[in-house]
Amino acid sequence: MLFPDVTCTVSESLKKNREYGLYDVLELDGMIVITLFRQNHKIQVNGIIENRKIDQNKIFRFIECCWDRIFAGEKFSNFFWEGCYYHMTSKKQAKPFLAFTLVIREGSPFPEKDLLWLDVYEKLNYQRTLIENEAFQNKNLYDNLFEGVPFAIAALNLSGKVLRMNPSASRLFGVCQDHAFVLARPEQNKILQAMIHQAILTNDRQTNQEFVFGQDDDIRVLSLSVSPLQNSKNQTAGVIVLASDKTEKRLLTAEVEQLKQYGFLGEFSMGLAHDIKNPLMIINGCAKKIPQNNQQGEHLRNIISFQVERINEVISELMTLGSSMRDPAEAMVDLNVVLQNCHTMATRQRTGPQAAIRMDLAPDLPQFYAKEVHLRQIFSNLLVNAMDAVGDDGNILMKSRSDENQIQVVISDDGCGIPRELQKKIFIPYFTTKRNGTGMGLFIVKRILEQYGGSISIESEPGKGTVCRVSLPITHKGPECAKSQE
Secondary structure, three states, X not given: OOOOOOOOOHHHHHHHHHHOOHHHHHOOOEEEEEXXXXXXXXXXXXXXXXXXXXXXXXXXXXXXXXHHHHHOOOOOOOEEEOOEEEEEEEEEEEOOEEEEEEEEEEOXXXXXXXXXXXXXXXXXXXXXXXXXXXXXXHXXXXXXXXXXXXXXXXXXXXXXXXXXXXXXHHHHXXXXXXXXXXXXXXXXXXXXXXXXXXXXXXXXXXXXEEEEEEEOOEEEEEEEEEEEEEOOOOOEEEEEEEEEEOHHHHHHHHHHHHHXXXXXXXXXXXXXXXXXXXXXXXXHHHHHXXXXXXXXXXXXXXXXXXHHHHHHHHHHHHHHHHHHHOOOOEEEEOHHHHHHHHHHHHHHOOOOOOOEEEEEEOOOOOOEEEEHHHHHHHHHHHHHHHHHHHOOOOEEEEEEEEOOOEEEEEEEEOOOOOOHHHHHHOOOOOOOOOOOOOOOHHHHHHHHHHHOOOEEXXXXXXXXXXXXXXXXXXXXXXXXXXXXXX
């Protein structure tokens, strides 16, 4: 037993005695449950059953007369007092009180065989009380655990009917108790039913650490397990389905990995810029000291005015890129600058022939409050996807516009497009058609935009290209504030 609880509910106990026919068998006049408190000499009546009217004052006088003998441990059996016979049973003593039951009959004593039977019954009844108390405590414990855990738990019988499920499971799976446990999407339900079948067949636990669940607008990544459930004869009678939501953890891990890559790129850019800038300044200084009054001087002027200055501009961009990558603080952001930097970063990651990327950026685009690294994650992912789609000889257009409330960015390409049967799956985590893809890029893009109250839509026609539209609200508050106002 979890907690000490050796008492019964007297009214319920007396009621059961009557249902069992105890009072009729004993032919008693009454039964009374009493607690005595030695310290203040108090008598408490906990419950009473009367087959005919009993003079309680007579009972109290009996107890007062025998008080010391009762506390000394004497048991009164068929004890005659003032015309009545008293039999004491179920005596329990614990400081500072003593409790017992008196059965009373007026005029004639109880048959000894009936009293022996009564004492056996009371012992068994007391054991039943202990078992019921322990069972109630255990049920209360398991109910609280079952209802309170953040995991989804459902118990099913062999036919797949829900025997019991906690609120988390009901909310997550949308299945009701006493109904068949069937998921709405056929491909997801097929995986689950296979796990259930295998758990029953092998009598062993089945697991799936990356079970993709839900509809297109609410995809979750679950850690799913199905365990066999045994009956009292240790036979498999059903299964327990346990699911925990790992979506945010998986998303956070993917975002951290991307940020590490960006951070590495920023550090690499800073180092590379410093390594090039110093020798470049020496070249520039030496070139300026050479006389430039002949044809050779014309070549030197071309080196200084065009090539050295162009390299210096590129280096400055790299240093700006590295500095911003290392500073993920929230600030007022110029989205056009972010788009230009994403273009620079994406094109410099690749060597050889590249797609033609044209930019049409609105000059009056308003600044808004955000973490620049978040915006880089969004538009770098989208631009890299477009570059993968068009290959080496395609065309990409990045366009920014704004109205009173929103900024819109459109990235369009004339690449291979997305097959129609796959277009509903592109935001599902781990779904990818790339050989080395993770399937988290567009999922992360969608989640970051949701933090800012933004949205993304993708239209694609196989063989003709893809248009990706991103909308961001113009706000002077950070992503958490924007999210809380939705």
